[in-house]
Amino acid sequence: MKTPVRRTSTAGRRAATVLAAAGTALAGTLLAAPGAHAADSDITFSDVVVNKGQPVVLGTGAEVEVPVTYTLKTKVRLDGFWVELYRGTWGHYEDRLDNAIQQYCPKSSSGGYTYYDCDDTLFYSPRTFVNSDAGTWKTYGTAVKVGGGYDDDLLAPSVSIRRASLIESADASPEPVTSGEPITVKGTLKRANWNTRRYDLYGGQRVTLQFKAAGTTAYTSVRTITTTPTGAMRTTVTASKDGTWRWYYAGNSVTGAKATTGDYVDVR
Template sequence: MCTQIGDQVGKHVWRAAVTGGAAVVFTAVAAVPAGAAEGGVSFTRVQVNGGKPIVIGVSNEVAAPASFRMATTEAWEYPAVFLYRGTANGGDQLWHAIETSDCIKVSSGVCDFNETMYFDPSVRDMHNSEAGAWKVAAQVYFRDDGGDTDDEGLTVYVKRNSRLTCNASPEAVAKDRTITVTGKVTRANWETRKYASYGGRLVSLQFKPSGAASYTTVKKVYANSSGDLRTTVKASKTGTWRWAYHGNTTTGPSTSAGDNVVVN
């Protein structure tokens, strides 16, 4: 056990749902803080990933930062924020590893914490149904017995990563002649750990003239049932073409690499 020395406590990592065990336990005995909840604990200043969606592919670990403030009258263990569906007590919790910082003392009995949520689809069997909206709760266990879990009134979207390819041809063309731009939209399948076709998506075809700083949308095209994209446009000037998908509640946005076409 790692016991508090002064104001610092050890880090801990949970390689299970929040209700699981920790590699290191840390404890503290706090004086009664101003503004503590009636039950002895209050959580404030809760943030997860800066309010942005957490987008996960099929192999790389994703680290999502979180932070919170805890005021408590109790001797405590395992403070953390976590993601859930249903109810904060007894609902479904999204599996992820958690690393929580030492107590950053604000005042007597009040600590700020920095937390990192780790999502690794290569070592844990994620389910596609887990994509979408999750609520945020904060939880702490008391050293003697019991604990406190509070709904924080926040929503975080966990999304499957998407990918796009692009090919514009011919890549040297006479002015005002037609070029064909093709591509494919896919998204992460967490259950197979591969990218699969994502059909029916509305995707933007974008163009950036040579020397310009940004892309503009030329038209929007629906992918077919296999995720394939195809359209034709007139080539009026040399520049780079790409596809851009803006995502939805279960799938993250993506842009393809650009394909340059020289107009003679």
């Protein structure tokens, strides 16, 4: 059975903290992690995957859980270790995300090494982000040695953190409609504003109208349009058969994708 331990950073935004290894009852307080430090050849982080390789998308309210998996190989005894996100130049004003971590790291031994196969969760709250935080972040691992000392490893994976998008008032009308007659599909695209904790109108974006015929499971793209400066979407198509219409926004490097649930139209 998993026995995860959740610990919250106390060092604040743009500073890392040492987090306890899962399944161990570590005494003492969390220590502030130092700046740049050469990697220790006796400690290695590998197979790091953040959020299953997908972008991390945050709205304006709910905390987001981000899974992180990795393997830690060590010849030295450790008090704690973790993988987190940063950007900038390491050791020179790098920007590190503040968060809580829940860890589950089964341990094994082989060839003089101890291995931890970790299945962690990072918890990010939109309240700790501003709009300029959207973009690409890098990963690092830190291990704290028993008796003092630490190891910082800069890792290969990068992570895209994006502002959530939202499509409001998605509606296809009239309902029902006569075959061969026009259907107008409307909607409004918005994007999370982390500075103000609200969703703002999002103009100038390419959005796609999609259709799923009754009795089928897949949507097909029908038409792509650009939202007005106020985020409005509107297009007209010809009704030919029963089915569900929806809007799909693919997102961009700083904005998450979004699809509406769809609006069913009966064609008579």
